[in-house]
Amino acid sequence: MTSTEDLAARFESVFGAAPDGVWRAPGRVNLIGEHTDYNEGYVLPFAIDRAARVAVRVRPDSTLRLLSTFGNQGLTTADAGALQRATARGWTKYPLGVLWALQQRGVRIPGLDLLLDSDVPRGAGLSSSHAIECAVVCALNELTAAGLGAEDMVLATQSAENDFVGSPTGIMDQSASLRGAAGHAIFLDCRDQSLRLVPFDAESAGLxxxxxxxxxxxxxxxxxxxxxxxxCGLGAEVLGVQALRDVRPADLGDASALLDPVTFRRVRHVVTENDRVLQAVALLGSAGPTAIGPLLDASHASMRDDFDISCPELDLAVETARSAGAIGARMTGGGFGGSAIALTPVDAEQRVRAAVERAFARAGYAAPDIFGVRPAAGAIRVG
Known part of the structure; x- marks a missing residue:
């Protein structure tokens, strides 16, 4: 990633003046709790040590100029007074969506120059888009003196995703990026946004x-x-609950008689996944990270078999990592591609890496990118 100083210097060379500041927001890994957030359930993500950064300067007019250090999209120009979802392209729909969402909340958005840099892999299930949005919302919150708290910024970026970008996501990714803490996972109740930091120090546990x-x-x-x-919405409606968070594992027997087979499997995943999050939080507090491996394995099986969101590459990564020594592994993120995580003893790391690379080569898949992550701090101004 470009240093903060180099990013500010590049901004000045492109836009002709120094930025008003540089803001950073991390991507996230979801340790466990997939597709539970929009069901008002529980999640356990952590912010990672890969992030998006934006250098921003307020303009005296309503012109928006946006540029990134990656890709070939070039400089994008828009009007802050006429933001339209239909005309947003590529990565720019994320910052433009945040501007639009803040406008809907009555925040006056001036013209801006913005330069984006990011080392969160795109399309990998590590929330690269939310990292961009969270960096932008932090910058705009400060530059416009909007006075939004973390919970308000979470809802603003969710609106940007849902209503501008067109992705029906919940609040997990933004919450991790905005409210993360080094050395901790985030136990988040998605019904009321209440949050508790849970120690997750894999390194001290030899992982x-x-x-x-x-x-x-x-x-x-x-x-x-x-x-x-x-x-999930259909399942909640048929079962007569506000959200699937209100269904308990003991209720699944009755639910199976009321739901069609596909809807029941979707519901079963969410209900059992919520329970796995609660178990993981309890185990991290009592026995530490080495105890949660079986829960990761069970989570992947549920996503593969009940929620049908895995793919052959993810299944191969998970199975191979386990066979080579990982104590637990699962796909992470929304699914249909992206990344898996493998909680791995340090002395087995190279063996797991090599085994997964060989397995992908034998299967004729593109070589995977394998790297370690640790819990990092949430969004902050860095320059």
Whole structure:
């Protein structure tokens, strides 16, 4: 990633003046709790040590000029007074969506120059889009003196995703990026946004959290994400509850008689996944990270078999990592591609890496990108 100083210097060379500041927001790994957030359930993500950064300067007019250090989109120009979802393209729909969402909340958005840099892999299920949005919302909150708290910024970026970008996501990703803390996972209740930091120090336990990016790109806006969310809504309606968070594992027997087989499997995943999050939080507090491996394994099986959001590359990554010594592994993120995580003893790390690379080569898949992550601090001004 470009240093903060180099990013500010590049901004000045492109836009002709120094930025008013530089803001950073991390991507996230979800340790456990997938597709539970929009069901008002529980999640356990952590912010990672890869992030998006934006250098921003307020303009005296309503012109928006946006540029990134990656890709070939070039400089994008828009009018802050006429933001339209239909005309947003590529990565720019994320900052433009945040501007639009803040406008809907009565925040006056001036013209801006913005330069984006990011080392969160795109399409890998590590919330690269939310990292951009959270960096931008922090910058605008400060530059416009909007006075929004973390919970308000979470809801603003969710609106940007849902209503501008067109992705029906919940609040997990933004919450992790905005409210994360080094050395901790975030136990988040998605019904009321209450949050508790849970110590997650894999290194002290002799473990490394490996991310296996399968390079199978996914998009919430264009995948089966919306259909899964619709199934969950149908399940809650038939079962007569506000959200699937209100269904307990003991209720699944009765639910199976009321729901069609596909909807029941979707519901069963969410209900059992919520329970796994609660178990993981309890185990991290009592026995530490070495105890949660079986829960990661069970989570992946549920996503593969009940929620149908895995893919052959993810399954191969998970199975191979386990066989090579990981104590637990699962796909992470919305699914249909992206990344798996493998909680791995440090002395088995190289063996797991090599085994997954060989397995992908034998299967004829593109070489995966494998790297370690650790819990990092949430969004902050860095320059």
């Amino acid at each position: 490394v959290t490996l991310v296996i990016d399968t390079r199978v790109s996914h998009s919430h806006a264009g995948s089966g994400y919306a259909s899964r969310r619709a199934s």
